[in-house]
Amino acid sequence: xxxxxxxxxxxxxxxxxxxxxxxxxxxxxxxxxxxxxxxxxxxxxxxxxxxxxxxxxxxxxxxxxxxxxxxxxxxxxxxxxxxxxxxxxxxxxxxxxxxxxxxxxxxxxxxxxxxxxxxxxxxxxxxxxxxxxxxxxxxxxxxxxxxxxxxxxxxxxxxxxxxxxxxxxxxxxxxxxxxxxxxxxxxxxxxxxxxxxxxxxxxxxxxxxxxxxxxxxxxxxxxxxxxxxxxxxxxxxxxxxxxxxxxxxxxxxxxxx
Ligand SMILES: Nc1ncnc2c1ncn2[C@@H]1O[C@H](COP(=O)(O)OP(=O)(O)O)[C@@H](O)[C@H]1O
Ligand SMILES: [Mg+2]
Numbered sequence: 001x002x003x004x005x006x007x008x009x010x011x012x013x014x015x016x017x018x019x020x021x022x023x024x025x026x027x028x029x030x031x032x033x034x035x036x037x038x039x040x041x042x043x044x045x046x047x048x049x050x051x052x053x054x055x056x057x058x059x060x061x062x063x064x065x066x067x068x069x070x071x072x073x074x075x076x077x078x079x080x081x082x083x084x085x086x087x088x089x090x091x092x093x094x095x096x097x098x099x100x101x102x103x104x105x106x107x108x109x110x111x112x113x114x115x116x117x118x119x120x121x122x123x124x125x126x127x128x129x130x131x132x133x134x135x136x137x138x139x140x141x142x143x144x145x146x147x148x149x150x151x152x153x154x155x156x157x158x159x160x161x162x163x164x165x166x167x168x169x170x171x172x173x174x175x176x177x178x179x180x181x182x183x184x185x186x187x188x189x190x191x192x193x194x195x196x197x198x199x200x201x202x203x204x205x206x207x208x209x210x211x212x213x214x215x216x217x218x219x220x221x222x223x224x225x226x227x228x229x230x231x232x233x234x235x236x237x238x239x240x241x242x243x244x245x246x247x248x249x250x251x252x253x254x255x256x257x
Contacts (some may be wrong), residue, residue, distance in 0.1 A: 085154025
């Protein structure tokens with residue numbers, strides 16, 4: 001469904017050019033919950049933003065449902081972008097708009113008529129369980145509620161993909177768990193493909209089917225978490241999955257006995 005081919009991005013900085021992402025290729029299937037993990041500065045956010053071309057790659061191609069986004073005219077790109085919702089660590093809600101006005105925002109950009117917008121906003125607030133907060137302002141909401149509003153806004157245009165940049169990194173562990181459970185339901189019930197960038201292993205372990213491990217702008221390894229005997233090869237993946245590898249080893253010993 002999404003296929004990145006040799007995408008790269010460099011930024012000009014005061015110290016010269018900096019290669020944030022170097023020739024990354026990967027495939028994400030429809031219905032996947034796909035994780036990207038790595039330390040701060042690894043290039044995760046830049047890579048995620050290249051999937052909907054918020055960041056235009058210097059090299060390579062981004063195929064979504066067979067269409068190369070890097071080749072589209074601006075108008076067609078904006079249309080494609082509506083099929084991809086996005087949520088962020090700090091929610092990015094508009095503080096001077098109510099909850100329902102925030103959710104309505106993406107529909108206004110999409111040019112949806114007022115009556116239809118109202119109907120869809122209500123549906124989305126029902127999905128995230130915040131219909132009773134429709135007229136509240138973001139400042140009155142908890143972190144978890146704010147992220148739910150952001151999810152409702154992302155879902156409003158009925159995207160087939162949800163891009164999540166550190167969606168739980170500003171939340172406490174309990175709220176993190178409930179938001180992750182909620183993202184999993186969205187994936188299972190609405191069939192939406194989810195791509196999550198995070199530096200938190202708990203996020204990967206709790207809901208991802210696959211994970212790409214990033215280091216210094218490269219994907220060093222992609223692991224299929226459905227395989228309970230997965231064997232990380234890179235040092236960084238072995239470090240991140242240390243506990244799982246120890247468990248595999250213990251189980252192996254038990255099975256041999
Ligand atoms: N707009 C930009 N201008 C200059 N450098 C940037 C810009 N965006 C990101 N970078 C740099 O690129 C590297 C990767 O950033 P980022 O993709 O945000 O990493 P991550 O999300 O893994 O922490 C970092 O060193 C960051 O400072
Ligand atoms: Mg980031």
